[in-house]
Amino acid sequence: MSRKLELIVLAILLIFVAQFIYVSSTTDAEYGGADDKPEGVIEEITGGTYKPIAEPIWEPPSGEIESLLFALQAAIGASIIGYFLGYYRAKSNYEKKLGFKTESKTEKQSL
Amino acid sequence: MHIMEGYLPAIWCIVWFVVSIPVVAYGVYKLNKLVKEERGILPVLAVAGAFIFVLSSLKMPSVTGSCSHPTGTGIGAIIFGPAITAVLSTIVLIYQALFLAHGGLTTLGANVFSMGIVGPIVSYLIYKAGMKGKLNFYLVVFLAATLGDWATYIVTSTELALAFPAGNILTFGGFFSSFSKFVAIFAITQIPLAIVEGAVSALLFKYIIQAKSDLLVEMKVIGEPLVRKLRGLSA
Numbered sequence: 001m002s003r004k005l006e007l008i009v010l011a012i013l014l015i016f017v018a019q020f021i022y023v024s025s026t027t028d029a030e031y032g033g034a035d036d037k038p039e040g041v042i043e044e045i046t047g048g049t050y051k052p053i054a055e056p057i058w059e060p061p062s063g064e065i066e067s068l069l070f071a072l073q074a075a076i077g078a079s080i081i082g083y084f085l086g087y088y089r090a091k092s093n094y095e096k097k098l099g100f101k102t103e104s105k106t107e108k109q110s111l
Numbered sequence: 112m113h114i115m116e117g118y119l120p121a122i123w124c125i126v127w128f129v130v131s132i133p134v135v136a137y138g139v140y141k142l143n144k145l146v147k148e149e150r151g152i153l154p155v156l157a158v159a160g161a162f163i164f165v166l167s168s169l170k171m172p173s174v175t176g177s178c179s180h181p182t183g184t185g186i187g188a189i190i191f192g193p194a195i196t197a198v199l200s201t202i203v204l205i206y207q208a209l210f211l212a213h214g215g216l217t218t219l220g221a222n223v224f225s226m227g228i229v230g231p232i233v234s235y236l237i238y239k240a241g242m243k244g245k246l247n248f249y250l251v252v253f254l255a256a257t258l259g260d261w262a263t264y265i266v267t268s269t270e271l272a273l274a275f276p277a278g279n280i281l282t283f284g285g286f287f288s289s290f291s292k293f294v295a296i297f298a299i300t301q302i303p304l305a306i307v308e309g310a311v312s313a314l315l316f317k318y319i320i321q322a323k324s325d326l327l328v329e330m331k332v333i334g335e336p337l338v339r340k341l342r343g344l345s346a
Contacts, residue, residue, distance in 0.1 A: 005249055005313065005314055005317055006314065008310070009310045009311065009313070009314045012306060012307060012310040013307065013310070016171075016303055016306075016307050019174060019303060020172050023172075023174055023176060024172065027176055029175075029176025029177070030176065030177075031172050031176060031177060031178050032177055032178065033170060033177065033178050033179070034173075034175075034177045034178060034179040034296055034297060034300045034301075035112070035113045035115065035179070035213065035214075036115070037177065037296045038114070038115075038118065038271050038293055038296060039115065039118065041271075041275075041289075041292045041293060041296065042118065042271070042275050044292075045275045045276075045277045045289055045292070046275060050120075050275070052115070052116065052117025052118055053117045053119075053120065053121055053124075053217060054116050054117035054215060054216070054217045055116060055117060056116045056208075056212035056215060057209070057216070058209070058210075058212065059212040060210075060211060060212065066211060069210050069211050070168045070170070070211065071168075073164055073165075073167075073168035073206065073207075073211075074164070074165050074168040074169060076161070076164060077161040077162065077163075077164030077165035077166075077168070078161070078165050079161075080157050080158065080160075080161035080164075081158050081161045081162060081165070081315070084154045084155075084157060084158050084322070085158065085318050085319070085322050087154075088154070088322035088323055089318075089321065089322055092321075092322070
């Protein structure tokens, strides 16, 4: 099986990691979330007159709990992807090996 | 690309809801029809949805010294089209608004519009154009996912600039001055992340083709000869 695409993706990821190590060791960047930065710009543009019209109903009580919920989100997603890809991969492997498809009913009964 | 809860004036919250709701409603209609006609599509749908779930939860560090996250909508847009992807994105955005205080319910319309609608439309169009242009298949998927991600953040900057123009919005000078500030935050941060997203999307697409290419052919996402060629090269 050709692994060309995997190697290209791996190379891109390595460049990305190298870039992160370089930037984080040569600057004193805080690595805050870009999603929160517009708040400052809005304040600057409006001269601090804008008041948010609503507050979140519930906020994670701490950074740790927020990380937990993000990790949970990623884990749920990754499990679903892994489950289905694994299932169909194994299915097609066994179909090839055993030489039949499980789709037709007559074949199932003859098992 | 999340616009925080409360950070859009009421009028703009309404505008973006008005724009987004019809698309999501059409997506729900299309989704129901699709699932009724072809139950076999559910696993691929689950994978596309889960991909959005995973990628939008990854806050990755970027060159600008701040963190941002990919959107993961490229795969859904290519396989199911923008409307159904809008539904999947809405589910993810509601989860994040309720449990993570990322984005918000008042800004949901705006966030759905950028991440669930414009991004996927861009991905979809690039995919169609690339396939017509007979480019390398995985390169097309890469470009579609990368540019769709980037478009999402450009739209977020536009939404913020429209709501907070520096001066008179009708002169457009005010709009562009704000737009350049917001885009400076998002666009550059997003370049490396969009590239990573494109690469990972292309890789996942390879595995989807290996696992369920028959469905992709049936849905006319990809032609039979190309599937054979891709699997022949990779199987």
